[in-house]
Amino acid sequence: MNDLRIPILFSILTILSVLSFMYAIWVILRQKQVTDLQTDFINNMTHEFKTPISSIKLASDYLVNNETIVKDVRLKRYSEVIKEQNSRLNNQVEKVLNIARLEKDQFKLKKERIDLTDFVKMITAQEQMKFDFQKGILTNHLPTEPIYIMADRLHLTNVLSNILDNALKYCQDSPEVQINMSADARMATILISDNGIGINTDDLKKIFDKFYRVSTGNRHDVKGFGLGLFYVKNICDAHNWNIELDSVVGQGTVVKIKLPISHTA
């Protein structure tokens, strides 16, 4: 009987290693399936949504500039509506695509050296139109000198415009938003403050969670996916930037981002 113990022990160990090997293969195959599904999703979404959106954009650009249409007030308004709504649709599709790309393993930042002072100036000018449209005020207080950081230009644009869009969306009556930027020897700090509805402490803890939205009650009926701040947080983490939100219900919210300065060209 003693003679049999060792072969039995070896057989059990062999069976256990084969089982764990099979389990590992199964996990790898499953992960590959998920990655393939994500790749398919991004490709399909790009093709099925972005292609028609681009065609509508071309056509509506033509319509809003067409002399015959411009003369007819009603037709002019209709073509402007098509253009505006198409651009809104494009923004939403971009948001979903950004999240899908973010969750795919191959997500890589294309970092370059950027003058943040100049960049924030440009974003303020870009966002100004949206604020004008909603009779809001957007101001900035920036350093006079260039402040360099390493960042992915596209994602940095998305981060700042997501935060500014929220400041405009979750406002009370007339939105007033300030962008303040300062820097010391190591870090640049951007503060984006609004005078909006604010966020309570419990919601603030979950604000970066995927799909998290503050339960609105009767306070506001602004629509969204709850993906904006999830994306913002992921991009900040990927760059090693620190992001925090401070908020007082009924008074407003301050978003603070700290970014390491790049000293070498």
Ligand code: ADP
């Ligand atoms: P979405 O705006 O699409 O719902 P976000 O992830 O950008 O998604 O924001 C999550 C939630 O955080 C929002 O639903 C809103 O309730 C709250 N929120 C975000 N920014 C602000 C802000 N500046 N003021 C008040 N509430 C905000």
